[in-house]
Amino acid sequence: MPVEPVAVSDLPVMILTGPPGAGKSTAMRTFRHSFPGLDHFGVRVFFQRQIELGTPLGVRAAVFHESRVWHPDEMILEGIALWLDQTLPDATRIVFESFPRNASQARAVDGLLAERGLRVNRVVSLDVPDEICAARVTGREVCVECDTIVADAIPVPGSACPHCGRELVRRPDDDRPTFLRRLARQRQGAVELLAHYEARGVLVRVDGTRPPAEVAQALLEAARTAPDAAQLKGDPENTAKVAG
Numbered sequence: 001m002p003v004e005p006v007a008v009s010d011l012p013v014m015i016l017t018g019p020p021g022a023g024k025s026t027a028m029r030t031f032r033h034s035f036p037g038l039d040h041f042g043v044r045v046f047f048q049r050q051i052e053l054g055t056p057l058g059v060r061a062a063v064f065h066e067s068r069v070w071h072p073d074e075m076i077l078e079g080i081a082l083w084l085d086q087t088l089p090d091a092t093r094i095v096f097e098s099f100p101r102n103a104s105q106a107r108a109v110d111g112l113l114a115e116r117g118l119r120v121n122r123v124v125s126l127d128v129p130d131e132i133c134a135a136r137v138t139g140r141e142v143c144v145e146c147d148t149i150v151a152d153a154i155p156v157p158g159s160a161c162p163h164c165g166r167e168l169v170r171r172p173d174d175d176r177p178t179f180l181r182r183l184a185r186q187r188q189g190a191v192e193l194l195a196h197y198e199a200r201g202v203l204v205r206v207d208g209t210r211p212p213a214e215v216a217q218a219l220l221e222a223a224r225t226a227p228d229a230a231q232l233k234g235d236p237e238n239t240a241k242v243a244g
């Protein structure tokens, strides 16, 4: 089937990645504050919304979502395609958080973007050693209502969210054995994921152990210095589209 030539858009498309506990939620707050109107794709948030809306995809996703089993790749990619088509008409900046997680998912996401004239022009990896991730994650609590994360929470029953006053709970997947499994899986995929985007000249690694203000500054610097998507070299099959 012949493919229509697609001109490469200059819409910034970023991937924010890093192990659990690296500070991705905080990083997203930094980005939202500096780039109002950015569109954020996170797997759990996206499927939560689909379930609430009762869409066909939401109905299929519910079983994975409720049991906190990772959604199958095909389902996530279908979700991303849907999300892109709904988001793109008004988008000024796109950030994918924690997906893709490995090189094969990255190639699939690159393909979905290329079909729409888009390219990832910045990948930010928040680098934090295992022990610090483990200490942060196993010591935190999360609000049942608004997902505010309270770091180093003192485990007092009935402690309240500083933001909305609802109950704080420990996430079921934040216990140490579960956490270490998640971390090992993340580390495994990340090596290839980062190599994939480093080869394209879009990777920036940020030391997530530095003081919060310095991390925020490094994140914004990474976003602002992102190369123009149209100038990046793409996959061989996409280069033809750019030339045409």
Ligand SMILES: [Zn+2]
Binding pocket: 143, 144, 145, 146, 147, 148, 161, 162, 163, 164, 165, 166
């Ligand atoms: Zn709250």
